[in-house]
Amino acid sequence: xxxxxxxxxxxxxxxxxxxxxxxxxxxxxxxxxxxxxxxxxxxxxxxxxxxxxxxxxxxxxxxxxxxxxxxxxxxxxxxxxxxxxxxxxxxxxxxxxxxxxxxxxxxxxxxxxxxxxxxxxxxxxxxxxxxxxxxxxxxxxxxxxxxxxxxxxxxxxxxxxxxxxxxxxxxxxxxxxxxxxxxxxxxxxxxxxxxxxxxxxxxxxxxxxxxxxxxxxxxxxxxxxxxxxxxxxxxxxxxxxxxxxxxxxxxxxxxxxxxxxxxxxxxxxxxxxxxxxxxxxxxxxxxxxxxxxxxxxxxxxxxxxxxxxxxxxxxxxxxxxxxxxxxxxxxxxxxxxxxxxxxxxxxxxxxxxxxxxxxxxxxxxxxxxxxxxxxxxxxxxxxxxxxxxxxxxxxxxxxxxxxxxxxxxxxxxxxxxxxxxxxxxxxxxxxxxxxxxxxxxxxxxxx
Numbered sequence: 001x002x003x004x005x006x007x008x009x010x011x012x013x014x015x016x017x018x019x020x021x022x023x024x025x026x027x028x029x030x031x032x033x034x035x036x037x038x039x040x041x042x043x044x045x046x047x048x049x050x051x052x053x054x055x056x057x058x059x060x061x062x063x064x065x066x067x068x069x070x071x072x073x074x075x076x077x078x079x080x081x082x083x084x085x086x087x088x089x090x091x092x093x094x095x096x097x098x099x100x101x102x103x104x105x106x107x108x109x110x111x112x113x114x115x116x117x118x119x120x121x122x123x124x125x126x127x128x129x130x131x132x133x134x135x136x137x138x139x140x141x142x143x144x145x146x147x148x149x150x151x152x153x154x155x156x157x158x159x160x161x162x163x164x165x166x167x168x169x170x171x172x173x174x175x176x177x178x179x180x181x182x183x184x185x186x187x188x189x190x191x192x193x194x195x196x197x198x199x200x201x202x203x204x205x206x207x208x209x210x211x212x213x214x215x216x217x218x219x220x221x222x223x224x225x226x227x228x229x230x231x232x233x234x235x236x237x238x239x240x241x242x243x244x245x246x247x248x249x250x251x252x253x254x255x256x257x258x259x260x261x262x263x264x265x266x267x268x269x270x271x272x273x274x275x276x277x278x279x280x281x282x283x284x285x286x287x288x289x290x291x292x293x294x295x296x297x298x299x300x301x302x303x304x305x306x307x308x309x310x311x312x313x314x315x316x317x318x319x320x321x322x323x324x325x326x327x328x329x330x331x332x333x334x335x336x337x338x339x340x341x342x343x344x345x346x347x348x349x350x351x352x353x354x355x356x357x358x359x360x361x362x363x364x365x366x367x368x369x370x371x372x373x374x375x376x377x378x379x380x381x382x383x384x385x386x387x388x389x390x391x392x393x394x395x396x397x398x399x400x401x402x403x404x405x406x407x408x409x410x411x412x413x414x415x416x417x418x419x420x421x422x423x424x425x426x427x428x429x430x431x432x433x434x435x436x437x438x439x440x441x442x443x444x445x446x447x
Contacts, residue, residue, distance in 0.1 A: 036077035041413035091141035116321020136421035156203035160225035163188020186232035197235035319359035350403025379431035395423035
């Protein structure tokens with residue numbers, strides 16, 4: 001029996017249980033790793049605010065996490081994740097076999113220790129990313145699309161409440177007081193304002209989809225709190241991405257109310273408008289970027305990319321090892337940092353970061369997963385009038401765009417990287433189901 005059929009059979013044997021029936025223990029086991037992954041493994045009370053070259057984008061230097069931050073919290077999060085994976089092992093490994101490219105990426109992260117600049121670190125972080133990938137498969141096997149969105153909406157509310165408490169009760173941790181560009185910005189429980197706003201962006205997108213279907217007071221409060229945290233986080237890019245997602249939902253909702261010919265005309269209009277807007281932004285980039293508080297180099301990003309491409313050319317095929325390029329002032333990253341006279345710990349471009357870690361081979365595998373996800377997302381968009389997969393399609397589109405100047409994929413201990421895997425699986429399963437149902441409806445009746 002092929003892996004696809006085994007995955008379908010396994011999931012059919014154990015139907016998903018509604019959120020209302022989840023026991024307290026299972027909820028705790030799920031929430032603990034979700035919170036840990038949402039903050040990218042670094043809480044605000046662990047940081048001292050000084051920038052450092054770590055493996056996780058947007059984080060700040062850790063003063064001394066001690067036993068709690070180094071062992072206890074990661075062990076608790078990954079221990080719960082492994083227990084959950086074990087509870088659905090058959091479905092999880094069926095999905096791992098079905099979505100081979102996603103699994104190969106995780107295995108490549110581990111294997112990269114063989115050529116890594118820091119073999120021990122690559123082996124540790126690669127193992128973490130493999131567990132992250134299996135945890136993503138668990139979420140797909142365990143929850144229906146609407147159920148997972150509701151679970152993440154509850155996670156969003158919990159993060160917002162804790163963050164508000166941190167901002168007002170413990171401002172020395174909840175506010176980015178040492179951020180020169182945005183003093184007193186709200187970070188809450190997160191290690192930085194940028195990490196906080198990215199998490200709110202993707203989780204709030206789920207609430208927007210649910211709000212369209214069912215409006216409740218709790219959902220409205222959750223959305224307002226998240227928007228408040230984002231507004232005070234002062235990360236313009238995440239607000240723009242959220243607005244783009246809302247526009248996608250609007251166009252998608254409108255297209256299903258129109259005829260096919262009108263929908264196609266609307267699609268052409270959107271494509272033409274997007275192309276015109278892109279051309280205008282390119283021609284008047286200095287004006288547009290100035291209005292957004294950015295300079296033509298995107299706050300130095302284009303200069304960083306040019307230098308990092310030189311590093312890629314030195315190890316083009318396999319890179320420097322998973323999470324092993326950024327060694328502070330040591331090794332190749334030290335040469336890059338000396339060029340700019342300030343410390344940073346990631347490439348500010350997701351695609352370039354993959355090249356640094358796993359080379360062009362790793363980038364090719366990732367782009368293959370992205371291409372398949374885009375194809376499946378198109379099928380879901382075209383054939384699903386219910387909007388069941390809108391959030392997952394939106395996640396794929398946001399990942400595609402946002403990784404031009406950020407890193408939200410192929411990171412260990414990162415909820416956004418997990419959500420990318422979840423979205424790839426969800427749109428693939430959705431596209432297959434919609435195609436099968438549609439072909440069944442077109443089958444001629446046998447007399």
